[in-house]
Amino acid sequence: xxxxxxxxxxxxxxxxxxxxxxxxxxxxxxxxxxxxxxxxxxxxxxxxxxxxxxxxxxxxxxxxxxxxxxxxxxxxxxxxxxxxxxxxxxxxxxxxxxxxxxxxxxxxxxxxxxxxxxxxxxxxxxxxxxxxxxxxxxxxxxxxxxxxxxxxxxxxxxxxxxxxxxxxxxxxxxxxxxxxxxxxxxxxxxxxxxxxxxxxxxxxxxxxxxxxxxxxxxxxxxxxxxxxxxxxxxxxxxxxxxxxxxxxxxxxxxxxxxxxxxxxxxxxxxxxxxxxxxxxxxxxxxxxxxxxxxxxxxxxxxxxxxxxxxxxxxxxxxxxxxxxxxxxxxxxxxxxxxxxxxxxxxxxxxxxxxxxxxxxxxxxxxxxxxxxxxxxxxxxxxxxxxxxxxxxxxxxxxxxxxxxxxxxxxxxxxxxxxxxxxx
Ligand code: HAM
Numbered sequence: 001x002x003x004x005x006x007x008x009x010x011x012x013x014x015x016x017x018x019x020x021x022x023x024x025x026x027x028x029x030x031x032x033x034x035x036x037x038x039x040x041x042x043x044x045x046x047x048x049x050x051x052x053x054x055x056x057x058x059x060x061x062x063x064x065x066x067x068x069x070x071x072x073x074x075x076x077x078x079x080x081x082x083x084x085x086x087x088x089x090x091x092x093x094x095x096x097x098x099x100x101x102x103x104x105x106x107x108x109x110x111x112x113x114x115x116x117x118x119x120x121x122x123x124x125x126x127x128x129x130x131x132x133x134x135x136x137x138x139x140x141x142x143x144x145x146x147x148x149x150x151x152x153x154x155x156x157x158x159x160x161x162x163x164x165x166x167x168x169x170x171x172x173x174x175x176x177x178x179x180x181x182x183x184x185x186x187x188x189x190x191x192x193x194x195x196x197x198x199x200x201x202x203x204x205x206x207x208x209x210x211x212x213x214x215x216x217x218x219x220x221x222x223x224x225x226x227x228x229x230x231x232x233x234x235x236x237x238x239x240x241x242x243x244x245x246x247x248x249x250x251x252x253x254x255x256x257x258x259x260x261x262x263x264x265x266x267x268x269x270x271x272x273x274x275x276x277x278x279x280x281x282x283x284x285x286x287x288x289x290x291x292x293x294x295x296x297x298x299x300x301x302x303x304x305x306x307x308x309x310x311x312x313x314x315x316x317x318x319x320x321x322x323x324x325x326x327x328x329x330x331x332x333x334x335x336x337x338x339x340x341x342x343x344x345x346x347x348x349x350x351x352x353x354x355x356x357x358x359x360x361x362x363x364x365x366x367x368x369x370x371x372x373x374x375x376x377x378x379x380x381x382x383x384x385x386x387x388x389x390x391x392x393x394x395x396x397x398x399x400x401x402x403x404x405x406x407x408x409x410x411x412x413x414x415x416x417x418x419x420x421x422x423x
Pocket of ligand 1: 082083084085086113115120121122123124125126127129130131260280281282283284285286302303304305306307308309310
């Protein structure tokens with residue numbers, strides 16, 4: 001069939017108008033990772049399917065219905081990564097990164113989930129995540145929460161709130177689970193189909209249901225915080241004390257459970273009202289069992305991931321999206337000799353750290369200046385036969401009212417330095 005092909009639904013092109021903002025946000029995220037002592041890790045976008053099945057959990061929405069899974073031509077079952085934690089753990093165990101040592105990691109890149117696309121929910125989206133591997137105490141939970149808060153502050157994102165909960169220790173969670181099943185089973189008839197199905201396999205997820213009738217039942221369900229054992233309570237209280245001390249606002253939400261099975265103990269989400277149904281900007285928690293489950297030694301771990309599309313949408317709504325830096329110079333040239341000289345001049349100016357768009361393809365001065373204007377450059381430099389003969393260039397200010405100037409070529413770098421300054 002002929003006709004124009006479109007991108008896959010829920011997978012977005014980022015056009016040049018948008019990539020400047022993305023680059024600025026990515027720079028901030030990298031810098032924040034750096035200032036907390038985290039190191040970047042890059043893992044493949046494709047992994048063996050069983051990694052996600054086993055790590056995220058067979059009964060989760062992601063594994064049940066959202067993974068892009070395919071058999072490659074050798075018959076191996078592969079999946080486009082739906083998240084980054086499982087891959088970090090796989091890579092760390094494979095390369096002995098966590099062997100007798102602690103690691104702070106960050107990553108950034110595309111993730112894939114075949115969800116129903118809507119604003120803020122895409123099939124290819126981007127996460128920035130951190131994973132702190134090897135620390136059992138609440139101090140590292142507090143650290144990853146502070147990283148999130150610093151990201152909102154540095155980007156100027158307003159109105160995100162922290163919700164906090166703990167899933168307790170494996171023992172206290174098992175006791176809670178049993179009590180929750182008892183409570184829900186007694187009200188089985190009133191549950192929606194999905195929750196009914198989850199009753200035995202993943203009852204905690206029912207707490208998260210969006211179905212009104214189920215929510216009403218959940219409202220009266222036992223509270224996980226009443227089941228904590230001493231160790232789990234001490235961890236949670238310790239984290240709360242650290243957050244209080246650091247001045248981080250949060251709300252304890254004992255119904256917060258998260259949609260991935262690997263979590264243990266602390267879980268949290270940063271949410272906003274400004275993104276409609278997709279209000280979770282960032283989410284994470286502890287996953288103390290995952291590394292051992294993946295074949296490593298028992299190793300505690302905590303982390304989070306934030307969705308870049310949602311972050312950037314918030315910034316755009318606030319009119320606070322960082323713009324791309326403008327280009328410095330558009331170099332217009334007229335005549336065969338000037339063409340050669342201008343190409344060399346452009347390289348000299350680039351050596352000095354300036355961005356220079358060279359007018360490829362010639363054309364009338366008027367057209368070249370129109371392109372200069374459209375390019376977003378600050379200045380147009382004009383080099384014609386007359387300028388060549390006089391050893392000068394003409395300079396036109398494209399973004400402000402200021403008379404054109406003539407500057408000697410041998411003084412050009414200094415002159416530009418004072419006009420454009422450091423960027
Ligand atoms: P998650 O809650 O599945 O957690 O995703 C984290 C964040 O990614 C969400 O809060 C949201 O901002 C963004 N996100 C998720 N799905 C989509 C989508 N379809 N479209 C746009 N944005 C989306 C995890 O992925 C865990 N690995 C987080 C973690 C790291 N926990 C510990 N370490």
